[in-house]
Amino acid sequence: MTDQSLSFKPISIEQDAEVLTRPSRSYWEDAWYRLCQNRRALASLFIVIFMVLFAIAGPWVWTKDPAVQNLDQTSVPPWANRAYEIAEPYTPMVSPPPARTSTATNQIDEITVLGEATSIFVRLQWSIVPNASGYQIYRNIVETLPEYPPGVPLARIRGANETFYEDRLDLRPRTYWYSIVPIDDDGEELGPLSTLEVDVAPSTTIDDAEKRGWLDPDKTYQPGDTVYSPFAPLGTDYLGRDLLARLMYGARVSLFIGVIAPFLFVVMGILYGSIAGFIGGNLDAVLMRFADFVVALPFLLFMILFKLAFGVDSESSGIIAMLIALVLLSWPATARLVRGQILQIREEGYVSASRLLGTPTHWLIARHMIPNTLGVILVTFTFAVPSTIFTEAFLSFIGMGVEPPTPSWGSMCNDGRKTMETTPHELIFPAIFISITVLAFNILGDGLRDALDARMRAAE
Amino acid sequence: MLTYTLKRLLQGVVTVWFIATVTFFAMHALPGNPLESEKGMSETIRANLDKKFGLDKPEYVQYFTYMFNMVKGDFGLSFKHENRSVNSIIRERFPVSAILGILAIVFAGLGGVLWGALTAIYRNRWPDILIIILVIVGISVPSFVFASVGQLGLVFLNRFFGTTVLPVAGWGEISHMLTPALILGLGTMAFLTRLMRSSMLEIVNADFIRTARSKGVPPTQVFAKHQLRNAVLPVVTVLGPSIAGITTGGFVVENIFGIPGLGQYFVLAVQQSDYGVIMGTTVFYGAFLVFMVILVDLLYAWIDPRVRLE
Numbered sequence: 001m002t003d004q005s006l007s008f009k010p011i012s013i014e015q016d017a018e019v020l021t022r023p024s025r026s027y028w029e030d031a032w033y034r035l036c037q038n039r040r041a042l043a044s045l046f047i048v049i050f051m052v053l054f055a056i057a058g059p060w061v062w063t064k065d066p067a068v069q070n071l072d073q074t075s076v077p078p079w080a081n082r083a084y085e086i087a088e089p090y091t092p093m094v095s096p097p098p099a100r101t102s103t104a105t106n107q108i109d110e111i112t113v114l115g116e117a118t119s120i121f122v123r124l125q126w127s128i129v130p131n132a133s134g135y136q137i138y139r140n141i142v143e144t145l146p147e148y149p150p151g152v153p154l155a156r157i158r159g160a161n162e163t164f165y166e167d168r169l170d171l172r173p174r175t176y177w178y179s180i181v182p183i184d185d186d187g188e189e190l191g192p193l194s195t196l197e198v199d200v201a202p203s204t205t206i207d208d209a210e211k212r213g214w215l216d217p218d219k220t221y222q223p224g225d226t227v228y229s230p231f232a233p234l235g236t237d238y239l240g241r242d243l244l245a246r247l248m249y250g251a252r253v254s255l256f257i258g259v260i261a262p263f264l265f266v267v268m269g270i271l272y273g274s275i276a277g278f279i280g281g282n283l284d285a286v287l288m289r290f291a292d293f294v295v296a297l298p299f300l301l302f303m304i305l306f307k308l309a310f311g312v313d314s315e316s317s318g319i320i321a322m323l324i325a326l327v328l329l330s331w332p333a334t335a336r337l338v339r340g341q342i343l344q345i346r347e348e349g350y351v352s353a354s355r356l357l358g359t360p361t362h363w364l365i366a367r368h369m370i371p372n373t374l375g376v377i378l379v380t381f382t383f384a385v386p387s388t389i390f391t392e393a394f395l396s397f398i399g400m401g402v403e404p405p406t407p408s409w410g411s412m413c414n415d416g417r418k419t420m421e422t423t424p425h426e427l428i429f430p431a432i433f434i435s436i437t438v439l440a441f442n443i444l445g446d447g448l449r450d451a452l453d454a455r456m457r458a459a460e
Numbered sequence: 461m462l463t464y465t466l467k468r469l470l471q472g473v474v475t476v477w478f479i480a481t482v483t484f485f486a487m488h489a490l491p492g493n494p495l496e497s498e499k500g501m502s503e504t505i506r507a508n509l510d511k512k513f514g515l516d517k518p519e520y521v522q523y524f525t526y527m528f529n530m531v532k533g534d535f536g537l538s539f540k541h542e543n544r545s546v547n548s549i550i551r552e553r554f555p556v557s558a559i560l561g562i563l564a565i566v567f568a569g570l571g572g573v574l575w576g577a578l579t580a581i582y583r584n585r586w587p588d589i590l591i592i593i594l595v596i597v598g599i600s601v602p603s604f605v606f607a608s609v610g611q612l613g614l615v616f617l618n619r620f621f622g623t624t625v626l627p628v629a630g631w632g633e634i635s636h637m638l639t640p641a642l643i644l645g646l647g648t649m650a651f652l653t654r655l656m657r658s659s660m661l662e663i664v665n666a667d668f669i670r671t672a673r674s675k676g677v678p679p680t681q682v683f684a685k686h687q688l689r690n691a692v693l694p695v696v697t698v699l700g701p702s703i704a705g706i707t708t709g710g711f712v713v714e715n716i717f718g719i720p721g722l723g724q725y726f727v728l729a730v731q732q733s734d735y736g737v738i739m740g741t742t743v744f745y746g747a748f749l750v751f752m753v754i755l756v757d758l759l760y761a762w763i764d765p766r767v768r769l770e
Contacts, residue, residue, distance in 0.1 A: 300708040439600035
């Protein structure tokens with residue numbers, strides 16, 4: 001041990017000691033490499049690309065018109081049974097079988113379905129309440145409970161012995177709750193409701209199917225065959241419009257506003273901020289004081305106000321009005337940021353050197369200042385996109401955004417909310433699309449910040 | 461502190477003037493007459509109405525009248541509801557919004573500090589990861605989706621128990637306030653949690669914490685007295701801007717839960733194009749938000765003297 005430590009010998013001179021072992025990488029290559037190392041950010045990037053493709057190329061693949069209403073197929077969930085059985089042509093039931101008498105004097109004992117309950121008709125019969133002067137029939141799509149009153153009656157029948165009712169009103173293949181109650185001469189209900197849960201089977205007649213356009217003209221159909229209602233992968237909305245097509249067009253609107261508006265106000269902020277920061281002095285003070293005022297404006301209130309002021313033309317979709325309002329209100333944040341960066345870079349040695357060599361001011365700004373702030377600007381832009389999408393959705397949700405019938409994710413949520421108790425898919429799908437897009441942009445922004453921020457890099 | 465206060469107040473007054481001016485000119489940029497939608501109106505009635513609302517005068521006179529009234533605290537008249545002043549609407553409806561907003565801020569503040577502190581204690585273990593995931597969801601899901609889904613949840617909850625556990629909509633009792641306030645505060649809570657977490661983590665290796673530990677201060681006390689108190693400071697700064705978020709969030713939540721607050725009325729006025737109410741409430745909200753931000757800033761300057769010197 002001691003002998004070894006005392007033995008000196010000259011080291012050999014290696015020729016390649018100074019050779020670069022790793023390839024030299026530019027700032028952007030390095031940032032890209034770091035982004036690719038960040039799996040969450042990369043996944044978000046793919047989601048963002050998917051959403052953009054969904055918006056741009058989606059309507060070419062799924063060519064349904066998002067504005068076509070089909071009142072025959074409203075609020076159909078995607079998991080609905082599309083197979084309808086063709087039944088015999090409709091014949092009215094002339095003489096229903098005799099009904100038995102109820103034991104109670106104010107309530108119906110028993111409700112029965114005569115034959116099969118199909119979406120062509122539901123035939124109900126119930127036990128007679130002798131002292132009633134008629135019956136009132138309710139139909140609900142949710143179970144009636146004490147705190148969920150049955151609503152408006154479907155029909156009212158006169159006569160104690162008239163205990164047959166045929167429902168043919170807009171029947172859908174789903175579960176209905178039929179409630180029947182005996183009434184007196186004045187139409188007052190005599191007692192509690194009796195309720196029967198009825199599952200309606202999908203069924204149609206040949207004539208109906210033809211009217212709806214479900215038949216293949218080359219084939220002949222017999223009763224007992226199966227026909228299919230139109231295919232809607234994500235279901236339809238409350239006017240029977242195809243939800244997938246609407247989501248695609250809504251993506252166009254939401255992403256257009258969400259990307260173009262931040263792009264415009266970031267550009268405006270860059271111009272404003274670089275002028276203020278580079279020229280400095282009194283002009284800088286005045287410009288930045290004005291920016292402070294704009295920042296102090298309550299954002300959403302003024303979005304609504306400007307939207308009203310610019311969107312008076314009721315023919316337009318309101319997208320342009322929203323863009324203008326967004327740009328007018330959102331530029332100061334970028335302007336402040338760019339100004340701060342410019343003030344910092346202005347003092348750097350390479351700027352002084354360049355200036356000494358006689359570089360004109362505009363060239364200094366364009367060649368040195370802006371490229372060096374681009375990383376920060378890109379991060380700001382990425383974070384501005386989700387918040388703009390949020391704003392658009394919020395305004396459309398309260399009816400202050402994009403005008404109907406132009407779909408937007410926010411207005412689709414608002415439409416879907418009205419029927420969320422029975423057909424939640426109309427709310428859930430647009431809500432998922434908004435959330436995933438916003439989430440992806442947020443995570444991507446985090447990843448970009450980590451990848452582009454030199455301070456972060458030095459720390460590792 | 462006095463100079464700082466005066467400076468901020470002066471800034472606030474100028475900002476409110478700016479808000480009022482922009483509002484006035486934005487509303488007057490609308491083509492046509494705000495009373496135009498009243499169909500079948502005779503010339504005389506029209507002239508009288510114009511006179512009542514001061515629309516017959518030149519624009520600059522209208523502007524000065526409007527500004528003068530604002531200074532007196534008069535926010536004008538509703539154009540749609542006869543003899544209804546914006547002041548009476550604000551008096552009637554703002555307290556409801558204020559209660560809801562305060563409750564939401566309390567939920568958001570307490571929740572944010574609590575969850576943020578928890579994530580810092582359990583850093584990189586499952587409670588931390590779970591809360592972070594929830595925070596990301598809270599930031600990415602719009603408030604109207606939370607409100608709708610929350611309401612749907614109440615429907616199913618009530619149906620499951622067969623009675624009204626918590627009311628689905630309405631106003632009046634504490635039980636009406638809880639769900640909307642929680643939902644209103646949710647976004648802010650997520651934001652505050654994230655902030656609190658990073659500020660806790662920044663402080664966890666600070667010198668004074670290490671000193672406290674080495675002195676033998678019990679861990680719970682280090683946590684409560686040294687860490688928590690110092691980490692809470694940045695949370696206070698963002699309370700001002702979050703008041704704005706909660707106020708505008710109230711527009712949607714009040715609408716969905718049928719709460720008779722000012723936010724609901726504002727959205728209604730916008731949908732009815734009641735320009736008088738829109739103008740009055742915008743300026744009122746604007747002034748309110750500006751002074752809330754100033755109040756929070758002053759509070760912060762009082763807590764942390766370093767701010768005053770800037």
